[in-house]
Amino acid sequence: MAAIGIDTVVKAYGATPVIHGISLSVRDGEFAVLVGPSGCGKSTLLRMIAGLESITGGAIHIGERVVNDLPPRDRDIAMVFQDYALYPHKSVAENIGFGLKMRGADAVTIEKKVKEAAQILQIGHLLDRKPGQLSGGQRQRVAMGRAIVREPKVFLFDEPLSNLDAHLRGEMRAEIKKLHQRFGTTILYVTHDQVEAMTLADRIAILRGGHLEQFDTPDTIYRQPVSTFVAGFVGSPAMNFIPATIAADGTALDLPGGVRLAAPEALRPRLTGLARKPVTLGLRPEHIGLDAGGSAPLTARVTLVEPLGAETLALVRIGTVEVTGRFPPDSGLKPGADIALSVQLQRAHIFDPETGRAL
Amino acid sequence: MSTIRHRLTPLEKADRRLGFAMLAPAFLLLSAVVLYPIIDLIRTSFTFLHLAQPWMGNPFVGFENYARALGDGRFHEAVWHTVLYIVVTVPGAVVLGLGLALLANKPFTIKWPVRLGLLLPWALPLVFSGMIFRWFFEYNQGIANAIVRGLGFQPLNWLSDPNLAFFTICLAIIWKSSSFVALVLLAGLQTIPRSYYEAAEVDGASDWQQFREITLPMLRPAIFVALIFRTITAIQTFDIPYAMTNGGPGNSTETLAMYIHKTTVDFLDIGYGSALAVLMFIVSAVITTGYLKYTRRDPGRH
Numbered sequence: 162m163a164a165i166g167i168d169t170v171v172k173a174y175g176a177t178p179v180i181h182g183i184s185l186s187v188r189d190g191e192f193a194v195l196v197g198p199s200g201c202g203k204s205t206l207l208r209m210i211a212g213l214e215s216i217t218g219g220a221i222h223i224g225e226r227v228v229n230d231l232p233p234r235d236r237d238i239a240m241v242f243q244d245y246a247l248y249p250h251k252s253v254a255e256n257i258g259f260g261l262k263m264r265g266a267d268a269v270t271i272e273k274k275v276k277e278a279a280q281i282l283q284i285g286h287l288l289d290r291k292p293g294q295l296s297g298g299q300r301q302r303v304a305m306g307r308a309i310v311r312e313p314k315v316f317l318f319d320e321p322l323s324n325l326d327a328h329l330r331g332e333m334r335a336e337i338k339k340l341h342q343r344f345g346t347t348i349l350y351v352t353h354d355q356v357e358a359m360t361l362a363d364r365i366a367i368l369r370g371g372h373l374e375q376f377d378t379p380d381t382i383y384r385q386p387v388s389t390f391v392a393g394f395v396g397s398p399a400m401n402f403i404p405a406t407i408a409a410d411g412t413a414l415d416l417p418g419g420v421r422l423a424a425p426e427a428l429r430p431r432l433t434g435l436a437r438k439p440v441t442l443g444l445r446p447e448h449i450g451l452d453a454g455g456s457a458p459l460t461a462r463v464t465l466v467e468p469l470g471a472e473t474l475a476l477v478r479i480g481t482v483e484v485t486g487r488f489p490p491d492s493g494l495k496p497g498a499d500i501a502l503s504v505q506l507q508r509a510h511i512f513d514p515e516t517g518r519a520l
Numbered sequence: 521m522s523t524i525r526h527r528l529t530p531l532e533k534a535d536r537r538l539g540f541a542m543l544a545p546a547f548l549l550l551s552a553v554v555l556y557p558i559i560d561l562i563r564t565s566f567t568f569l570h571l572a573q574p575w576m577g578n579p580f581v582g583f584e585n586y587a588r589a590l591g592d593g594r595f596h597e598a599v600w601h602t603v604l605y606i607v608v609t610v611p612g613a614v615v616l617g618l619g620l621a622l623l624a625n626k627p628f629t630i631k632w633p634v635r636l637g638l639l640l641p642w643a644l645p646l647v648f649s650g651m652i653f654r655w656f657f658e659y660n661q662g663i664a665n666a667i668v669r670g671l672g673f674q675p676l677n678w679l680s681d682p683n684l685a686f687f688t689i690c691l692a693i694i695w696k697s698s699s700f701v702a703l704v705l706l707a708g709l710q711t712i713p714r715s716y717y718e719a720a721e722v723d724g725a726s727d728w729q730q731f732r733e734i735t736l737p738m739l740r741p742a743i744f745v746a747l748i749f750r751t752i753t754a755i756q757t758f759d760i761p762y763a764m765t766n767g768g769p770g771n772s773t774e775t776l777a778m779y780i781h782k783t784t785v786d787f788l789d790i791g792y793g794s795a796l797a798v799l800m801f802i803v804s805a806v807i808t809t810g811y812l813k814y815t816r817r818d819p820g821r822h
């Protein structure tokens with residue numbers, strides 16, 4: 162087991178920079194997830210840690226060692242690839258034992274460890290099959306078996322679940338989390354799926370265009386996003402962003418269409434110094450709901466209703482802006498109807514409309 | 521492939537009619553230039569036809585020509601030489617071609633030398649390749665003897681010593697045919713996903729282990745295709761020994777195809793030559809059928 166230190170790491174392909182000086186450190190035994198939209202450099206960063214890409218600038222540590230110039234085989238890591246990289250001409254047992262065999266382990270040890278790993282992953286009955294005879298989920302397990310038999314210091318995963326259907330994804334997610342709880346080995350896991358990131362991670366690193374936006378616990382990322390990008394990336398349905406102006410006395414927000422929202426006491430300290438300034442107001446759907454006889458209800462018109470069973474999502478119009486709200490399943494919302502809305506403004510996020518940074 | 525037959529829809533029937541109509545010209549052309557000559561060859565092989573003895577006509581002689589082949593020492597030798605060429609040059613070309621393909625598959629910044637080395641032998645006509653090698657190994661002015669002399673040895677009879685002549689011809693054939701093998705294997709190499717090697721790298725496999733555990737087994741089907749095609753062309757070996765030694769010294773480097781050529785074109789013995797050609801055709805056909813059977817097997821079942 163080992164910590165991973167990434168110190169102002171830069172990657173450029175020719176003259177094109179793709180990673181712009183990222184620093185973050187993953188603690189020993191931590192489950193860290195790198196998440197971000199496609200093309201933001203997640204795989205590149207992971208592959209630099211694995212040693213499959215050269216490092217243009219900065220340093221990467223695994224444990225005590227700087228690994229910049231170490232070949233992959235000397236870094237004591239195991240990696241699970243998006244396409245699993247299982248050898249079609251080898252049996253499941255040979256695939257799982259491949260790393261041990263390459264490192265010169267004897268046949269008895271290999272067999273014993275392969276059996277153990279297969280048992281943990283519940284693929285003991287598949288050991289004689291070829292990968293071509295397995296389902297997607299089974300292949301995924303074999304790929305993980307191949308990683309765990311090596312007992313490396315660090316596991317690296319590159320979008321391991323993206324080739325599975327939604328049901329299997331959920332199942333394998335739980336399996337990976339269990340493995341981490343069982344072995345406690347440091348994991349760095351890449352995904353573009355924010356749900357995977359939120360459910361698996363001890364800490365999430367959000368990447369955007371080769372920059373690190375935020376690195377924190379899922380809870381902090383969700384409650385205190387540092388930017389509109391992070392705020393919009395985590396949470397489903399996504400946070401509502403509403404252009405607004407702070408009133409001259411700093412006690413209210415003016416929304417487009419002449420709607421004025423009084424700022425609750427809890428919010429006011431954050432509005433000081435912003436009087437008359439345009440801001441982006443960020444509101445999570447769960448903080449928009451039906452008014453239960455509160456003080457200052459807001460009138461809104463329902464434009465779209467999406468019943469999901471456990472809850473109902475609805476698109477409602479406040480003034481001239483449309484926002485998504487979360488409602489109880491029995492709210493009886495009808496498109497076209499006017500409803501009394503309550504907005505928990507004390508939970509709102511205020512962003513700079515120019516930079517997208519939280520204020 | 522599904523084996524369920526279903527009734528053709530009207531659209532499919534129209535498609536099929538159009539398909540047959542478009543195939544017809546090619547079929548007629550192939551019949552004229554391939555099918556007819558083969559049938560005529562087989563017919564001729566059962567007759568006596570000697571252009572130097574036109575008064576004998578073209579009588580049917582049954583298996584006489586084939587019986588003659590059984591007792592013909594020069595025919596036996598030509599078969600034996602052909603077998604030797606196959607045994608030496610087929611594996612030789614596959615090994616050299618594999619080396620070239622591995623080289624060409626490496627991410628060199630300067631690619632043209634490898635590409636040239638790969639494509640040049642392929643682009644040269646066979647006879648031309650044979651002539652180049654004949655010049656290389658020519659006794660007085662050839663580059664081979666220049667090197668031998670430079671090293672302080674007596675020049676060698678590269679083309680007039682039976683064993684050396686066989687050796688130099690094999691070299692020329694291997695060089696010439698390695699291109700084709702390399703192209704087939706390069707195509708095979710490029711279907712192997714990069715992640716296989718990356719995973720092996722992370723798992724601690726050395727370059728040699730990666731070659732043995734991934735490249736070679738994954739390349740097996742391509743190697744097999746190259747072997748079969750190379751074998752079929754090796755059965756027909758003609759141009760290079762023809763250009764280098766014309767079968768000599770004596771007939772020590774003569775192949776079956778060369779003997780057939782001599783029998784028909786030089787000796788004008790069309791009937792006997794046809795029988796020999798049919799024998800060669802049968803051997804090629806047997807090997808091709810074996811190859812087709814192998815490739816039709818379910819690839820996931822071995």
Ligand SMILES: Nc1ncnc2c1ncn2[C@@H]1O[C@H](COP(=O)(O)OP(=O)(O)O)[C@@H](O)[C@H]1O
Nearest residue numbers: 174177179197198199200201202203204205206
């Ligand atoms: N070999 C390469 N050469 C040039 N650009 C590359 C190469 N590999 C990746 N990139 C670029 O680097 C950026 C990050 O890629 P990647 O790390 O694969 O993104 P992600 O995994 O987050 O989807 C992309 O813009 C991609 O086009």
Ligand SMILES: [Mg+2]
Nearest residue numbers: 203204205320
């Ligand atoms: Mg990626």
